[in-house]
Amino acid sequence: MFEPEVELLNREQIEELQLERLKKTVHYAYNNVRAYKEKLDSIKIKPQDIKSLQDIIKLPFTTKEDFRQNYPYGMFAKDVKSLARIHASSGTTGKSTIVGYTKKDLDTWSNLVARLAACAGVGSDDIVHIAFGYGLFTGGFGLHYGLEKLGATVIPVSSGNTRRQIQLITDLKPTVLVCTPSYALHIAETLRKENIDPNSISLRIGLFGAEPWSEQMRKKLEEALPIKAYDNYGLSEVMGPGVSAECTYQNGMHIFEDHFLVEIIDPDTLDPVKEGEYGELVITTLTKEALPVIRYRTRDITKLDKSKCACGRYMARMSKPIGRSDDMMIIRGVNVFPTQIEEALFNIEGVMSAYQIVLEKEEALDKATLLVEVNENIFFDEMKQQRLMLEKIKYELKTILGIELDVKLVEPYSLERSEGKAKRIIDKRGI
Amino acid sequence: MDYKITQISVFIENKKGRFYNVTKILKENNINIRALNLADTNDFGILRFCVNKPEVAYEALKKEHFIVKKNEILAALMEDRPGGLMELLEIINEADLNIEYVYTFVNAKAGHAVILLKFENIDEAYEKLKNKIHFLDQEYFIEN
Ligand SMILES: [Zn+2]
Numbered sequence: 001m002f003e004p005e006v007e008l009l010n011r012e013q014i015e016e017l018q019l020e021r022l023k024k025t026v027h028y029a030y031n032n033v034r035a036y037k038e039k040l041d042s043i044k045i046k047p048q049d050i051k052s053l054q055d056i057i058k059l060p061f062t063t064k065e066d067f068r069q070n071y072p073y074g075m076f077a078k079d080v081k082s083l084a085r086i087h088a089s090s091g092t093t094g095k096s097t098i099v100g101y102t103k104k105d106l107d108t109w110s111n112l113v114a115r116l117a118a119c120a121g122v123g124s125d126d127i128v129h130i131a132f133g134y135g136l137f138t139g140g141f142g143l144h145y146g147l148e149k150l151g152a153t154v155i156p157v158s159s160g161n162t163r164r165q166i167q168l169i170t171d172l173k174p175t176v177l178v179c180t181p182s183y184a185l186h187i188a189e190t191l192r193k194e195n196i197d198p199n200s201i202s203l204r205i206g207l208f209g210a211e212p213w214s215e216q217m218r219k220k221l222e223e224a225l226p227i228k229a230y231d232n233y234g235l236s237e238v239m240g241p242g243v244s245a246e247c248t249y250q251n252g253m254h255i256f257e258d259h260f261l262v263e264i265i266d267p268d269t270l271d272p273v274k275e276g277e278y279g280e281l282v283i284t285t286l287t288k289e290a291l292p293v294i295r296y297r298t299r300d301i302t303k304l305d306k307s308k309c310a311c312g313r314y315m316a317r318m319s320k321p322i323g324r325s326d327d328m329m330i331i332r333g334v335n336v337f338p339t340q341i342e343e344a345l346f347n348i349e350g351v352m353s354a355y356q357i358v359l360e361k362e363e364a365l366d367k368a369t370l371l372v373e374v375n376e377n378i379f380f381d382e383m384k385q386q387r388l389m390l391e392k393i394k395y396e397l398k399t400i401l402g403i404e405l406d407v408k409l410v411e412p413y414s415l416e417r418s419e420g421k422a423k424r425i426i427d428k429r430g431i
Numbered sequence: 432m433d434y435k436i437t438q439i440s441v442f443i444e445n446k447k448g449r450f451y452n453v454t455k456i457l458k459e460n461n462i463n464i465r466a467l468n469l470a471d472t473n474d475f476g477i478l479r480f481c482v483n484k485p486e487v488a489y490e491a492l493k494k495e496h497f498i499v500k501k502n503e504i505l506a507a508l509m510e511d512r513p514g515g516l517m518e519l520l521e522i523i524n525e526a527d528l529n530i531e532y533v534y535t536f537v538n539a540k541a542g543h544a545v546i547l548l549k550f551e552n553i554d555e556a557y558e559k560l561k562n563k564i565h566f567l568d569q570e571y572f573i574e575n
Contacts, residue, residue: 374442374475374498375498376498379498379500380477380500381438381440381477381479381500381502381549382477382532383470383472383532384531386477408475409442409444409474410444410475411442411444411497411498413496
């Protein structure tokens with residue numbers, strides 16, 4: 001553990017610390033960021049109205065749109081000249097989001113990344129190969145300085161040129177690999193193509209992040225490389241990597257709650273969900289100087305577990321995000337994500353193929369039909385077996401989604417595609 | 432003699448023109464359909480048939496992105512008269528064999544009927560029945 005004195009606080013101590021820091025953050029943001037002052041004034045809320053952690057729901061949300069409207073520096077609480085560094089998150093549409101750090105922010109960030117790595121069992125004796133891109137993206141520099149802080153030996157390889165990466169891995173014998181999970185898989189496949197025995201390489205831990213990945217992906221990576229694969233989470237709007245990370249029990253990612261206050265809301269009603277239910281993760285920073293962020297809607301769908309972990313930490317654990325709130329469907333009052341459908345199909349040998357969900361109204365009720373393109377694995381010349389396969393798919397969906405869907409098999413390539421991918425949701429319900 | 436007949440099965444959606452498309456592809460490849468059966472539901476159907484050139488049919492349909500499978504069935508000669516089918520099924524019943532599905536066709540030119548049988552275990556079925564039933568081979572579907 002990198003900072004056991006805070007990492008082992010109990011729930012009461014965590015919440016006490018959070019309240020004190022929340023009050024400070026709200027005052028600080030109100031007094032130093034015009035956008036926050038205007039928002040709070042418009043709903044007649046004063047910083048002193050925040051008296052308990054529950055009072056946070058009185059505060060307005062912050063979204064990517066706020067960053068866009070205040071581009072580039074409007075959300076900063078400090079004059080940009082006084083800052084130590086600028087990063088940016090790549091926007092999939094339009095301008096990127098600009099984020100800034102004071103010297104103290106960078107120090108906090110390094111501590112949190114050191115904590116993230118130590119959480120997964122990385123120590124000062126480790127040699128770390130970082131294959132994240134170095135640049136405006138927070139992944140490269142974020143992991144770099146955190147691992148240096150931890151005392152590890154850092155090799156800043158950056159991204160690209162897989163053959164060279166493999167040469168460095170075989171020659172320099174790193175013990176930890178830092179990159180995206182998909183790139184790690186690419187490295188593993190390249191090793192195989194070059195006939196290098198993956199068990200001959202020195203890696204023992206993988207710290208993978210910057211994109212969502214599934215448990216199936218973890219299995220694949222741990223089979224293809226001699227590593228244990230750990231997930232971590234973060235986003236540049238609130239800091240970068242180091243918001244939460246898995247411990248060696250791999251039972252959710254511990255949120256570093258002394259620096260971040262999190263909520264889970266229903267993305268539709270914006271109300272808090274019941275404890276332990278899935279919803280959208282909302283983050284408030286508690287110690288940021290350059291860019292305090294209040295109630296940032298991450299769009300990531302996850303759930304929280306606040307029980308004590310086997311590792312000794314009480315810090316809440318978030319599950320791997322199961323999707324983005326933008327992709328959420330509400331079917332007969334139940335929230336459904338495309339990733340859950342994929343999970344259900346993945347659970348049945350051979351089914352994984354293109355699919356589409358068609359939502360319709362039938363006498364004011366929602367009717368949901370899942371169209372699955374048939375493939376050789378799930379086509380039988382016997383009707384009995386064909387029906388059995390359909391029932392299996394329905395059963396698996398019901399188990400995972402909690403609601404029943406109609407399932408129809410359709411011919412291959414018959415689903416509407418955009419940019420090569422089948423369109424996943426067709427909503428004909430109107431509003 | 433190879434008693435296993437190669438049957439082609441195709442998944443077709445219950446949409447206008449899909450069945451027609453299959454027959455069109457077969458015609459374009461100069462394939463003669465000898466026996467055919469369609470098992471269908473509201474949404475989809477399983478089209479099964481025996482042709483003179485099963486390999487060519489399989490490849491041609493695959494090329495057009497149909498989901499196609501080859502499977503092995505037995506073809507039994509049946510007398511084209513009342514009771515012909517019943518007597519045959521009686522023999523199968525007595526042998527305690529499970530039939531997955533059957534379909535038939537009449538060969539008018541030759542003056543007999545043929546029954547196509549899909550068993551759970553084709554080898555077991557053939558061994559138990561070969562002395563009581565006259566089975567046809569793949570050649571039959573090419574020449575006659
Ligand atoms: Zn833990």
